[in-house]
Amino acid sequence: MLKLNRIKLQLQAIIILTFLFSGSAYTAEKAAKAEKTPNNNTPSKTTSPKKKVELVYGDVIMNKTEEGMRKGKVDGILFPHWFHRIRFRCKVCHEDTFKTEKGGNVVNMDAISAGEKCGMCHDGGIAQDPLDCDVCHFYPLDQDKNEAKVEKQEAAKPKNILFAGRSGKIAGKGDGRKLKGAHKWGAGWQPEALRMPGLPKDKYGLIDWVKLTRDGIALPKGSIDPENPLYESPVHYEFDEEGEKDVEDILIKTKSDTLADVVFPHTLHTWWLNCKSCHPKRFVRTAGNTQMTMKEMGKGKYCGECHGKVAFPLEDCARCHDKKKVEACKKSENCIFD
Ligand code: HEC
Ligand code: HEC
Ligand code: HEC
Ligand code: HEC
Ligand code: HEC
Ligand code: HEC
Numbered sequence: 001m002l003k004l005n006r007i008k009l010q011l012q013a014i015i016i017l018t019f020l021f022s023g024s025a026y027t028a029e030k031a032a033k034a035e036k037t038p039n040n041n042t043p044s045k046t047t048s049p050k051k052k053v054e055l056v057y058g059d060v061i062m063n064k065t066e067e068g069m070r071k072g073k074v075d076g077i078l079f080p081h082w083f084h085r086i087r088f089r090c091k092v093c094h095e096d097t098f099k100t101e102k103g104g105n106v107v108n109m110d111a112i113s114a115g116e117k118c119g120m121c122h123d124g125g126i127a128q129d130p131l132d133c134d135v136c137h138f139y140p141l142d143q144d145k146n147e148a149k150v151e152k153q154e155a156a157k158p159k160n161i162l163f164a165g166r167s168g169k170i171a172g173k174g175d176g177r178k179l180k181g182a183h184k185w186g187a188g189w190q191p192e193a194l195r196m197p198g199l200p201k202d203k204y205g206l207i208d209w210v211k212l213t214r215d216g217i218a219l220p221k222g223s224i225d226p227e228n229p230l231y232e233s234p235v236h237y238e239f240d241e242e243g244e245k246d247v248e249d250i251l252i253k254t255k256s257d258t259l260a261d262v263v264f265p266h267t268l269h270t271w272w273l274n275c276k277s278c279h280p281k282r283f284v285r286t287a288g289n290t291q292m293t294m295k296e297m298g299k300g301k302y303c304g305e306c307h308g309k310v311a312f313p314l315e316d317c318a319r320c321h322d323k324k325k326v327e328a329c330k331k332s333e334n335c336i337f338d
Contacts, residue, residue, distance in 0.1 A: 249266050
């Protein structure tokens with residue numbers, strides 16, 4: 001009976017993995033499919049020509065105003081998260097200026113020119129002037145029709161692209177289309193960010209943001225206003241600077257016998273994010289009240305709203321299901337568990 005249960009659990013884990021891989025937005029399959037079907041106008045379930053696929057982890061294509069951009073004869077928008085988050089914490093943009101929801105924000109040039117949305121920084125001061133159209137409008141609107149153009153761009157910087165297999169090991173570098181079965185976990189870097197020497201990487205070759213900030217290699221600002229105390233950003237995971245100092249870490253019991261429980265590091269998250277990024281829209285403010293499954297997370301719910309999109313990927317199981325962290329949490333005064 002016990003053995004059977006074990007097999008059942010392992011099967012469960014495999015199924016979860018399958019869901020994760022089919023659910024997350026940046027899988028190589030989807031990217032490859034999009035690349036392979038350049039002029040295919042028959043919309044498929046996963047990649048219709050309208051639903052364009054980002055090729056880089058953390059990048060978001062913004063195309064709500066596609067018609068307007070076509071009329072204005074400008075290229076499309078690909079918002080590079082990592083390029084921005086190495087300079088600013090999430091709370092600078094989320095949720096007051098942008099909802100953490102792809103396609104959930106209405107942005108147009110009127111707003112930008114008035115100093116709103118992207119224009120709160122792209123005003124010729126903190127970042128480039130909105131008149132520098134090419135800074136933002138550089139991504140081909142017709143990714144498919146312009147495949148040759150994209151290919152050319154990709155080929156121009158093959159060294160910038162790392163590929164990881166499912167084990168998390170680097171499967172190769174260079175032209176991903178030649179790497180059979182390799183997974184492109186989006187490590188086509190923003191060269192600007194990479195040029196900074198000594199960026200710590202996780203096993204996928206993606207930036208390890210926890211190590212980066214803990215070691216003070218880069219300390220993204222918490223505000224664009226030099227007068228705001230959040231502007232300077234000491235690594236301050238112990239407490240939250242907004243005065244809400246009593247957000248304990250939470251031990252979330254896992255509905256599985258084979259995997260370690262999960263410690264949710266509350267203070268670490270509040271360093272990056274405002275409370276309202278998670279409460280009440282994602283999580284109720286009571287420990288143990290949110291029913292979560294990995295399947296849902298793989299589809300972008302709960303932890304998967306950020307992990308797998310902007311924060312480290314869900315495939316990195318042990319970074320959440322970690323026995324050592326569970327033991328440490330239980331011993332700490334700053335840990336909620338029952
Ligand atoms: C400079 C501003 C800025 C910063 C800083 C920033 N974001 Fe975003 N974020 C955006 C914009 C713009 C979008 C796109 C929204 C849209 O498509 O309407 C976005 C979208 C998202 C999405 C939805 C992505 C998707 O694929 O569904 C998530 C999740 C997200 N951000 C999380 C984060 C996290 C976590 C951080 C900090 C580590 C962060 N963001 C930092 C501006 C920012
Ligand atoms: C919180 C401030 C802030 C906001 C909001 C912001 N940016 Fe930026 N952005 C910057 C800074 C700073 C730079 C770097 C400027 C420089 O290098 O001089 C930058 C650079 C860029 C670049 C150039 C990247 C490269 O490879 O050189 C792009 C593209 C870009 N932003 C797009 C956007 C878009 C699109 C939006 C709105 C959806 C946006 N940004 C909102 C601060 C911001
Ligand atoms: C800081 C980044 C940035 C710069 C610089 C920028 N744009 Fe945009 N632009 C955007 C974003 C973001 C959108 C909305 C994308 C979406 O969600 O569909 C947009 C949308 C548009 C649209 C369609 C919507 C509308 O407002 O009509 C046009 C046309 C356009 N831009 C033209 C331009 C031109 C021309 C320039 C240079 C004079 C320029 N943009 C500079 C970010 C930028
Ligand atoms: C990245 C997401 C995230 C952010 C940001 C966040 N929380 Fe939470 N919070 C959670 C999760 C997840 C839980 C646990 C929910 C559960 O177990 O059902 C939680 C639980 C709580 C609880 C209940 C703990 C208990 O004693 O039962 C409180 C109180 C709380 N959060 C306050 C805050 C405050 C205040 C902030 C801002 C300073 C904040 N949270 C920021 C995700 C977040
Ligand atoms: C971002 C953190 C995070 C990552 C990464 C993560 N998990 Fe989870 N996992 C959780 C949380 C939170 C729960 C919810 C606890 C519960 O209610 O069971 C959970 C629950 C589970 C469960 C029990 C509930 C269910 O869905 O059946 C299994 C099994 C599981 N995870 C497997 C995995 C595997 C396998 C991986 C790697 C492919 C993984 N997890 C990666 C956070 C994570
Ligand atoms: C709103 C966005 C968001 C949500 C929702 C979110 N996280 Fe995170 N999480 C982050 C960011 C940003 C980091 C910093 C590291 C990074 O970006 O890769 C982080 C870091 C972590 C770390 C630290 C890993 C380490 O190396 O120490 C753990 C563990 C973690 N998250 C677990 C969870 C779990 C479990 C949930 C769901 C209950 C969750 N997160 C929900 C954004 C989020």
